Amino acid sequence: MxxxxxxxxxxxxxxxxxxxNRLPGDLAMWFFILAELTVFALFFIAFAVSEQQNLVMFSxxxxxxxxxxxxxxxxxxxxxxxxxxxxxNVMQLGKSRQAALLLLIAKLVACIYIVVKISEYLLLFExxxxxxxxxxxxxxxxxTAFHLMHVLLGMVIxxxxxxxxxxxxxxxxxxxxxxxxxxxxxxxxxxxxxxxxLIYVI
Amino acid sequence: xxxxxxxxxxxxxxxxxxxxxLIALTFASVYMTYLIDSRPLFISGALVxxxxxxxxxxxxxxxxxxAPKRWRLLLLSYVILMPLIIAIIYIF
Numbered sequence: 001m002x003x004x005x006x007x008x009x010x011x012x013x014x015x016x017x018x019x020x021n022r023l024p025g026d027l028a029m030w031f032f033i034l035a036e037l038t039v040f041a042l043f044f045i046a047f048a049v050s051e052q053q054n055l056v057m058f059s060x061x062x063x064x065x066x067x068x069x070x071x072x073x074x075x076x077x078x079x080x081x082x083x084x085x086x087x088x089n090v091m092q093l094g095k096s097r098q099a100a101l102l103l104l105i106a107k108l109v110a111c112i113y114i115v116v117k118i119s120e121y122l123l124l125f126e127x128x129x130x131x132x133x134x135x136x137x138x139x140x141x142x143x144t145a146f147h148l149m150h151v152l153l154g155m156v157i158x159x160x161x162x163x164x165x166x167x168x169x170x171x172x173x174x175x176x177x178x179x180x181x182x183x184x185x186x187x188x189x190x191x192x193x194x195x196x197x198l199i200y201v202i
Numbered sequence: 203x204x205x206x207x208x209x210x211x212x213x214x215x216x217x218x219x220x221x222x223x224l225i226a227l228t229f230a231s232v233y234m235t236y237l238i239d240s241r242p243l244f245i246s247g248a249l250v251x252x253x254x255x256x257x258x259x260x261x262x263x264x265x266x267x268x269a270p271k272r273w274r275l276l277l278l279s280y281v282i283l284m285p286l287i288i289a290i291i292y293i294f
Contacts, residue, residue: 021269034276044288045288045291048287048288048292051292071228078224081221082218085217085220085262089217090210090213090214093210179265182264186264189259193252193255194252194256194284197252201248202244202292
């Protein structure tokens with residue numbers, strides 16, 4: 001090893017890039033994500049098992065849902081996730097202002113999800129359908145409302161990292177908080193990817 | 203300046219391509235409802251799409267493609283096992 005090879009190695013290791021073999025964000029956030037995925041896994045299994053035991057009820061229930069709303073919400077969450085991923089990309093180059101703008105767009109797109117979901121609930125309430133109507137709607141409201149709560153929490157986290165980005169608290173080499181928030185948001189998207197076909201399509 | 207722009211577009215390209223694929227797969231899963239009559243085949247198709255969408259989110263959006271293997275596999279196992287369990291419940 002030459003005398004000047006150490007500083008070059010140290011410099012290289014301080015620059016973070018997606019190509020590195022490291023876990024993005026904070027380890028604690030990943031354990032939290034795993035815990036959330038586990039809870040939803042139980043909900044998904046409960047829904048599938050209940051459907052097998054009440055095929056007619058679940059088929060009728062699914063027909064009363066608005067598949068288009070589910071489709072719009074899927075597109076909204078995927079697009080919102082895209083903007084969060086892009087925000088992280090620009091942040092990796094140290095462009096905190098652009099990152100903050102992209103995060104704002106991500107939150108606005110996520111608002112579409114919230115508006116559509118609430119209007120979907122209101123339409124069902126108008127038809128006299130609520131959480132006590134039958135097993136299908138009990139599970140429908142429980143699972144989707146629980147997911148909605150995660151979307152709302154995700155938006156709070158996005159607002160927090162947006163605030164920090166605007167204040168210039170993140171640098172290209174100090175992105176752990178940003179990555180943790182982004183990963184949580186992608187988890188919300190990941191859950192919907194399973195929830196949508198399970199409740200609306202299959 | 204140009205180098206920065208080039209590296210930015212290089213960084214953004216996977217996310218944009220992934221988003222396009224996710225949107226296409228979403229529409230595919232909805233239109234499968236009208237195209238496939240066989241319920242087991244339809245369920246299998248929809249759940250295979252879930253896996254591919256999940257893989258895109260985990261590898262590209264969550265940037266786990268280059269993360270330590272165990273973490274990547276742990277997350278990927280979720281989008282393999284969940285559709286598999288659901289398929290077993292529905293089909294068998």
